[in-house]
Amino acid sequence: MQYFSTRGETAPVSFTKAVMMGLAEDGGLLLPRTIPRIGNETLSSWENLSYAELAFEVMSRFIDDIPENDLKALINRSYASFEAEDVAPLVHHGDLHILELFHGPTLAFKDIALQFLGNLFEYLLEKDDKVLNIIGATSGDTGSAAIYGVRGKERIRIFILHPHNRVSPVQEKQMTSILDDNVFNIAIEGSFDDGQAIVKKIFGDLDLKKEYSLGAINSINWARVLAQVVYYIYSYLHVRTHEKMPSMDFTVPTGNFGDIFAGYIAKRMLPEGAIRQLVLATNQNDILNRFVGAGDYSLSDVAMTTSPSMDIQAASNFERYLYYLMDSEAGKTKELMEQFSQEGKIDLSDYLDQIRRDFSSVAVSNEEVSETISDFYNKYDYVLDPHTAVGVKAAGDKYTVGVPMVCLSTAHPAKFPDAVHDAIGRDPEVPPSIDGILERESRCQVLAADAKVIVQYIKDNAKTAQKEQ
Structure with a gap:
């Protein structure tokens, strides 16, 4: 399987080269030649x-340059650390199936992709006798999942940027309490979008990227998306087998478009009509909702909400969908992304018919999140985290009688105790993995949201990670 850039100016590469490349050299995102x-x-x-x-079975259809037994071993090792035997259990409440994606080491759905990607990086580096300095930005959950995926790995150093004081205290501690020598946490004085822009700027410097062996662990890395495709197909098989239903809907709380884009890929892989509706659920940072509703993809100020992992404006995976929306025209995709970079907006209203065939959407307020957590708890004695509550509220708005609806549950409620306590009057149960986490020793560097400052910090700390080649 060959991988190409959405902007059409990078030579096609294999899967393993795509993984190590992360962001394409022309600034685009990598996609498989065929689905x-x-x-x-x-x-x-x-x-x-x-x-x-x-x-x-799913991943091997996209990967042809890793021996079968090695790929199986990587996958098995990646999911052996999950507490749930079936990795992503489906629980049924009312009209909804809740897909619990929070049974990994950091209690968030990001573990499903990042445990695999961390092991994959280690495998490829060992094979080629190389090292890697990973750079990533997080709005909350990606950072800790990435760190847990590579902590202690000899050939890897990881630098994670998070917005200072804009993630939950538990999310922050899950990152900063990891004291392994190869882990570097950076709190930037700005928003997630600032951090994401810095990371993209760093990867745009090809000489820097090569000299310091930089790699991406954000969802710009195709392997992240691929690993997430699996749980859509897993859910579909469950509903098809146990409910004897030929089609179903999904609701996906998303800010960065990666999780729902994985659903879009799964929808294209499965038989026509198997996935009927992909409901995109956002909080009041509603750029994606405005895109689906009116074709308006335009930046506004980032608002702080009770679902902080979704406090995002520029969605880093949006370009992949834009490429398909532009009928696979790389030149047009590049033109529009450059316009967005310069003007902060794209008018896609001429494409609304296609957009609405692919997605529907709902934006959910903080008040509605709290009400949803409270109502669901009172009805079913089940505690939602605020991001999942965004999805559950949207699912209720879009539910069709007789069609199974799966809502992705993206994080354990114990990661957001304040929002949960405000909604139900008590704290959520705390899993052993984060019990007492707020009292743990931590290490983090607070830096300006300035690419030059971040690059210098990386250079100062990445040099010792280099090995003689």
Whole structure:
């Protein structure tokens, strides 16, 4: 399988080269040359597979440069650390299936992709006798999941930028209490979008990227998206097998467009109509909702909400969908992304018919999040985290009687105790992995949201990570 850039100016590369490249050299995002289709006969043969076995079947259709046994071993090791035996259990409450994606080491859905990517990086670096300095920006959960995926790995150093005082205290401690020598936490004096822009600027310096062996762990890395495709197909197989239903809907709380883009890929892989509706759920940072509703993809100020991982304006995976929306025209995609970079907006109202065939959307306020957490708890004795509550509220607005609806539950409620306590009058139960986390020793550097400052910090700390080649 060959991978190409959405901007059309990077030579096609293999899967493993795409993983190590992260962001394409022309500034675009990498996509597979084709999206494999999965027929009903194949789906029937997958019905009794474990999560790890299904992950191999799905991923191997996009990966042809890692030996089969090695890929299986990587996948098995990645999901062995999950507390739930089936990795991503589906629980049923009222009209909804809740897909619990928070049973990994950091209690967030990012673990499903980043445990795999961390092991994959280690495998490729060992094979090629190289080192890697990973740069990433996080709005909350990606950072800790990335750190847990690579902590202690000899050939890797990781530098994670998070917005200072704009993530939950538990999210911050999950990152900064990891004291391994290869982990560097940077709190920038700005927003997640500032951090994301800095990371993209760093990767745009090809000489710097090469000299310091820089790699990406954000969802700009295709391997992240690929790992997330699996749980959509896993959910579809569950509903198809146990409810004997031919189609279903998904609701996805998203700020960076990566999680729902994985659903878009799964929808294209599965038989026509298998995934009927992808509901994009946002908080009041509603750029994606405005895009679906009116074709208005334009920046506004980032608002701080009770669902901080979604406090994002510029969605880093949006360009991948834009490429398909532009009928796979790389030149047009590049032109529009450059316009967005310069003007902070793109008018896509001429494409609304196609956009609305691919997605529907709902924006949810802080008040509605709190009400949803409270109502769901009172009805079902089940505690939602605020991001999942965004999805549950949107799912209720878009639910169609007789069509199974799966809402992605992206984080454990214990990561957001203040929002939960305000909604239900008590703290959520605390898993052993984060019990007492706020009292743990931590290490973090607070820096200006300035690319030059961040680059210098990386240079100062990445040099010792270099090995003789």
